[in-house]
Amino acid sequence: MLxxxxxxxxxxxxxxxxxxxKNTKDVAVKKITVRCPDRKASAKNIKIxxxxxxxxxxxxxxxxxxxxxxxxxxIDLIALTGxxxxxxxxxxxxxxxxxxxxxxxxxxxxxxxxxxxxYVLKEEDFETLKKMLQHYGIKTLxxxxxxxxxxxxxLNIIGIDDYTTNRSYVQKAFHGVEEGMRLVLxxxxxxxxxxENIPFDYLLSGHFxxxxxxxxxxxxxxxxxxxxxxxxxxxxHYHNERPFYISEGLGxxxxxxxxxxxPEITFHQFS
Numbered sequence: 001m002l003x004x005x006x007x008x009x010x011x012x013x014x015x016x017x018x019x020x021x022k023n024t025k026d027v028a029v030k031k032i033t034v035r036c037p038d039r040k041a042s043a044k045n046i047k048i049x050x051x052x053x054x055x056x057x058x059x060x061x062x063x064x065x066x067x068x069x070x071x072x073x074x075i076d077l078i079a080l081t082g083x084x085x086x087x088x089x090x091x092x093x094x095x096x097x098x099x100x101x102x103x104x105x106x107x108x109x110x111x112x113x114x115x116x117x118x119y120v121l122k123e124e125d126f127e128t129l130k131k132m133l134q135h136y137g138i139k140t141l142x143x144x145x146x147x148x149x150x151x152x153x154x155l156n157i158i159g160i161d162d163y164t165t166n167r168s169y170v171q172k173a174f175h176g177v178e179e180g181m182r183l184v185l186x187x188x189x190x191x192x193x194x195x196e197n198i199p200f201d202y203l204l205s206g207h208f209x210x211x212x213x214x215x216x217x218x219x220x221x222x223x224x225x226x227x228x229x230x231x232x233x234x235x236x237h238y239h240n241e242r243p244f245y246i247s248e249g250l251g252x253x254x255x256x257x258x259x260x261x262x263p264e265i266t267f268h269q270f271s
């Protein structure tokens with residue numbers, strides 16, 4: 001009898017492994033519209049492609065598949081919110097994916113912040129990663145911002161460095177930001193809880209992978225702070241009436257399976 005019980009649970013375990021791995025190839029392409037009533041038409045018309053948490057060590061889609069998923073949509077700006085990889089040997093693999101993004105030729109460029117896994121790299125390897133991003137025309141932001149002049153107002157892109165590894169300096173990132181639209185990029189959305197008096201229009205982030213494995217809830221994320229304990233781990237949310245989005249990410253970490261979550265690509269626009 002015990003043998004059959006063990007066999008049953010072993011079969012169930014194998015089923016979840018196979019199903020979980022299959023889920024990593026089932027990419028959700030989502031379109032998010034956020035209300036920004038105070039912004040001018042030129043800012044509202046911007047269409048943003050958001051990718052997060054590629055985790056190249058456990059990424060199930062190829063550069064060609066990424067191209068097929070994003071090429072049909074108009075893209076004015078690309079936002080990359082960290083956790084590209086955490087091993088030196090994965091850096092060359094990133095090149096083909098960055099070439100896909102460069103080919104889209106976004107009107108206002110591509111911007112990136114780093115995540116906790118990126119900072120696992122040795123300093124010299126991290127610099128290699130950063131230089132590769134810059135080689136492909138990607139502006140990296142570490143507690144800094146850039147300002148783009150649109151027809152009617154400015155678009156400020158503010159990059160807050162990784163909160164998990166205590167690299168976030170919100171005041172520094174916002175220092176000297178001009179009047180106009182404020183788009184914030186960061187990896188760990190938990191930093192939003194320390195932005196009570198910082199006005200912004202929209203924040204893009206990742207980090208939680210939508211739980212990645214939820215049986216039935218992502219209890220394993222609760223140690224990561226207040227947001228997971230509030231069951232805020234993915235999708236569109238509001239804090240003090242300010243909208244922020246948490247991507248489920250494109251890759252996986254630890255093991256290459258997803259249960260109760262899906263990898264995602266998101267397109268954002270404003271109304």
